[in-house]
Amino acid sequence: xxxxxxxxILAVLAAxxxxxxxxxxxxxxxxxxxxxxxxxxLALQMYVHDYDGKYPYDRGTRDASQSAGDYxxxxxxxxxxxxxxxxxxxxxxxxxxxxxxxxxxxxxHEPLGSYAxxxxxxxxxxxxxxxxxxxxxxxWGLGIIVQNFRPSPLTGEGLIKVxxxxxxxxxxxxxxxxVNGLPGGECDLVCGFLGFPYHGAGDxxxxxxxxxxxxxxxxxxxxxxxxMDPWVVFNPxxxxxxxxxxxxxxxxxxxxx
Numbered sequence: 001x002x003x004x005x006x007x008x009i010l011a012v013l014a015a016x017x018x019x020x021x022x023x024x025x026x027x028x029x030x031x032x033x034x035x036x037x038x039x040x041x042l043a044l045q046m047y048v049h050d051y052d053g054k055y056p057y058d059r060g061t062r063d064a065s066q067s068a069g070d071y072x073x074x075x076x077x078x079x080x081x082x083x084x085x086x087x088x089x090x091x092x093x094x095x096x097x098x099x100x101x102x103x104x105x106x107x108x109h110e111p112l113g114s115y116a117x118x119x120x121x122x123x124x125x126x127x128x129x130x131x132x133x134x135x136x137x138x139x140w141g142l143g144i145i146v147q148n149f150r151p152s153p154l155t156g157e158g159l160i161k162v163x164x165x166x167x168x169x170x171x172x173x174x175x176x177x178x179v180n181g182l183p184g185g186e187c188d189l190v191c192g193f194l195g196f197p198y199h200g201a202g203d204x205x206x207x208x209x210x211x212x213x214x215x216x217x218x219x220x221x222x223x224x225x226x227x228m229d230p231w232v233v234f235n236p237x238x239x240x241x242x243x244x245x246x247x248x249x250x251x252x253x254x255x256x257x
Contacts, residue, residue: 026097026213027212029096029097029211029212030097030212030215030217030227032095032096033095033097033114033171033211033217034217034225036093036094036095036115037115037169037170037217037218037225038219038225039084040080040084040115040169040219041168041169041223041225042084042223043080043083044056044080044169044219045223047079047080047083052156053157053158054154054155054157055156055157056076056079056154057076057079057119057154058075058076058117058119058188059074059075059076060079062074063078071087071088071104072104072105072111075088075104075105075111075187076117076119076187077093077111077115077117077187088111088187089102089104093113093115094113094114094115095114095115095171095211095217097210097211097212098113098171098172098185098211100112100182100183100185101113101182101184102184103184109181109182110186110187110188111186112172112184112186112187113172113184113185114171114172114185114211115169115170115171115172115185116169116171116172116173116185116186116187116188116189117169117187117188117189118166118168118169118170118243119188119189155245157221159245159246161246162247163220163221163222164220164222164224165241166220166221166242166244166245166247167219167221167233167242167243168219168220169189169218169219170189170216170217170219170233171185171211171216171217171218171230172184172185172186172187172189173185173186173190173230173234190234191233191236191239191240191243214229215228215230216228216230216233218233236249236251
């Protein structure tokens with residue numbers, strides 16, 4: 001009987017301690033994630049200063065030194081490697097609370113990981129193939145894809161009206177295996193996909209995981225990092241101006257998805 005009483009007491013104590021331990025682990029993950037983004041912010045600023053004040057493309061061209069099958073240097077995270085010497089494919093690059101896939105590009109699927117780059121916002125149209133597909137294609141943030149060997153204008157830091165309120169890199173939006181080929185977050189930061197019911201499912205396909213509490217961390221163009229509710233970040237009615245370098249909402253360019 002005494003043994004059963006002791007076991008019951010231990011069970012009660014464990015039940016009381018578990019939420020505290022879970023909360024402490026979540027706070028530790030949040031702190032580590034913020035530190036990752038701060039380091040990426042420093043790397044991004046150094047890149048910008050070395051490249052005439054221009055931000056990197058989301059997906060550009062490979063570095064001349066890259067060999068076949070080597071680390072993919074086309075993507076924004078590949079361009080930051082000289083300044084932030086951790087590879088995208090290393091688990092240490094990503095938020096410790098992220099449990100999805102970490103990949104370079106697979107077939108037509110975007111690279112997957114815990115962080116994503118704001119590649120959309122507002123910039124002048126550059127002609128086909130972009131504006132031929134509608135006005136939505138004239139919109140981007142820091143650096144759109146180089147497509148069909150027609151590089152678009154890059155965003156310069158001098159164009160950013162409110163650097164402290166423009167998103168640069170943030171935690172990725174988690175999508176399911178049915179959407180991405182593997183469960184994980186795409187490395188492109190996109191507004192307007194909040195809770196979209198992929199394949200008839202609910203918003204678990206839009207986020208799918210709580211990495212550290214209710215907030216997702218965001219790196220802004222001035223280098224500071226802040227936690228934000230993803231329902232605010234990915235909802236254009238709340239955050240549209242934060243995606244654009246002119247700090248205007250531009251509802252005419254919102255994605256229908």
